[in-house]
Amino acid sequence: MILSQLPALQVTLPLIAAPLCLLVRSGRAAWGIALFASAASFAVAVLLLSRVLDQGSLSYEFGGWAAPWGIEYRVDIVNVFVLFVVTAITTVVLFFANDSVRKEVDASRQSLFYTVWLLCLTGLVGIVMTGDAFNLFVFLEISSLSSYVLIAFGKDRRALTASYQYLVMGTIGATFVLIGVGLLYMMTGTLNMADLADRLPAVMATRTVRAALAFLVVGISLKLALFPLHLWLPNAYAFAPSAVTAFLAATATKVAVYVLLRFLFTVFGVTFAFEAMPLGIILAVLGAAAILSTSVVAIFQDDIKRMLAYSSVAQIGYMVLGLSMATLTGLTASVLHLFNHALMKGGLFLALGCVAYQLGNVRLGALAGAGYRMPWTMGAFLVGGLSLIGVPLTAGFLSKWYLVQAALERGWWPVLVVVIAGSLLAVVYVWRVIEMAYLRRPADSDVSTVREAPLSLLLPTWFLIGANLYFGIHTRLSVGIASKAAAALMGQSP
């Protein structure tokens, strides 16, 4: 009985836990509740994953209302994989958050912090679960509004401006999504995604549907920070509390990529999006531009958090590039990178969280000699950086491998050049940090008291970093599911 209610539990667990956090008032208790809720939703995600792997996709009717009228939750191999990533990351990052947040957020506001965190999780999980286009917009707003608040928790006052900037951009994006959904509803009279996919072909040739596609793609691109709509992201990531940055970097943009995949491949279909409309070339060019331009910008950042934020925009470029090819291998690369990038950026931002915890800031200069004083933290950064570059035996290599393979299949030579140039640029910006940490002596003696970060921060960091190594060698889970998901998106039965 309870098993059949899993899809509902997935969303309601964090939603119910959120106000509980507010009620307890104590930061530590709120953290406990948040952690428990996250771990529980991770358990649910694992159960769902194993069920989907066994039995194929599940459908759940909310409140017992049948599909096109009621809200349907549809769980297939694609979203269950994203679900798995999101809930796993939030659980790991919450382990990290306990100490980190106590240092970065006022004691009186910590319970509020975890409340908002859970609301954000609810929103993200809801976006992924739902099979209803309007419901998706609702969850998108929940997650967005709560992430504006999470960012504003940053100690630096500039966090407020960053949050406000994101609020403006995010709202425009959400409005565009809403307009797109509205236009679709106007043409088909339905909001259910599966139903939309059935009815759309009949009205495909109309300008309204084309406009709907355009509004949706632009709106979602704002949320996933696709170049050149990424301007809100660097500030937001740089000034948010460490744990929030790791959480959002590893989940929020990934969920947005999922939404793009869902709309393009499930709702509109490959033929319309990539053959009738020139989306393939548009996304490919924007993805390539993202990789090249933001990687170059990353090289010149002094604040390492901001550097990694720019790198995130570049990595999103890889995902978009993969999906723009609209082939099985390209989609596999895209979905795989979604997973791998969550691991590497999550790990890297956590490592930076350790640095911020011990040193108080994450400017490049502050890291001089950190490799000797914080060997485990910087070791984690090094491994994460290698994965970001795409060195073999790390998870990052596999994403690049599939992407290059996809480019060769399509004969898209420029993509090959872009991927490789991106890797080389990554070498440069990662190496600036490594060189500073290992080859420079600290300028003065007052930092000589700096010690390694506490175990409570190192363990979650190394858990994610270790995953980068594990999934670089054992790829049954990641590549296996990614290729199945790609097949499902392309409309082939796995």
Add this chain to the structure above:
Amino acid sequence: MALILVVLIPLVAAVLVALTGAWPNLREAISLLAGGILFFLVLSLLPSVLAGENPSVWIAEPIPGLPIALRAEPLGTLFGLTASFLWTVTTVYSIGYLRGHGESNQSRFYAFFAIAIASTMGVAFAENLFTLFLFYELLTISTYPLVIHTGTTEARQGGRTYLGILLGTSMGLLLVAVVWTWHLAGTGEFRAGGILAGTASPLVIGVLYALFVFGIGKAALMPFHRWLPAAMVAPTPVSALLHAVAVVKAGVFAILKVTIYVFGLDLVRENGASNWLLWVAAGTILIASLIALQQDNLKRRLAYSTISHLSYVVLGALIANAAGIIGGAMHIATHAFGKITLFFCAGAILVATHKTKISEMDGLGRRMPLTMGAFLIASISVAGLPPMGGVWGKWYLALGSLDAGYSILVGVLMVSTLLNIAYLLPISVRAFFYKEPSAPASGIIEAPTPCLVAIGVTTAMCLLLFFFPDPVYRLAVMLVD
């Protein structure tokens, strides 16, 4: 089983070395012991390889169809034997050098050295392109801390060039070539006769081959040679083993292996689209020798000499006939012994007299007779004159050039021999016949004993390889049978 241990033992040694850093004697004993065990392990593979068996072992399979696996075939065994033997010798040398020169961070040095050797073994015994690429990259990364060991600004600059060129070529060109090969042939396995025949047009094969030859930046083919002189900022044992033997030979070894087992000799020979590479290699041989002539810093001169000699092997691969391959394979081994001796001597001079410039070495032969004597013998071997081992590689390369109808390449080889004599022998001449500029301090100031022992061993090998080249030759011949 022995095959997995070949990679594991240096790795275990690296961990133990890092753990026993507080007790230098124990630490060095572990390094030596690991070197000895490794050499005998590789040696134990020799009988079955010579019998024509190729023992192999499967480790993991990250991407379906792309396993990480090892296999002992003749060329890899030859390279593995050379590298593991010289690791032991170099460890003996390092003990004298690092203590004599008072280097810091010695544990880090020995640990990364061991990891580099593990990667070299992985390159030597790779069963497929993917495994080769993997250990190739690991070799680059594990040698970086050795290059920047001193941590000075100059070392950091050199380290950047080193990493930039090696990672740039490997990710920018080699990786593309590996993926492309996999895309065309559906496999990356090294098979006798090659895997690419009949899969693509001659033009594509030619482009692909060029991607490999330039992408394997460790072979230091011009214009991707700058990293090697830059790497000379490293302590001398590193320059000796890694930048005269392990790393650079891993490069030319990889080119040979790709030529034999991925393209197949017939494909390379008959494909007109890769002929131009011959002239790049010939050009590198001559230009690098000419640059070497003008270097006053001894290690830099040796580095340019190495660049020139690496292209000998590349030339052998590009000629792609029996004699060419035999010549290339033999040159890997014989040049290794000669060049490592030269570097050992350069380090010995540095430790004993703190001199790095050739112009300062007048009359040094009277102060360091053993070292400079060894330098002379090794110079003759590197130049490829009898009665030293270095002659064999050149002999077969010349033979191969004639077989292929490139008599002009014989000319290149002979001019290069003259240039070798011109940049190596004057050093000995200065040392033995010139007068020391300042008033000579009395007595002999040789390098520490461990250094001299190591120099003695490698010098003896230069001589022995002339009279007993048979083991090397037999392995090389197996490649073309």
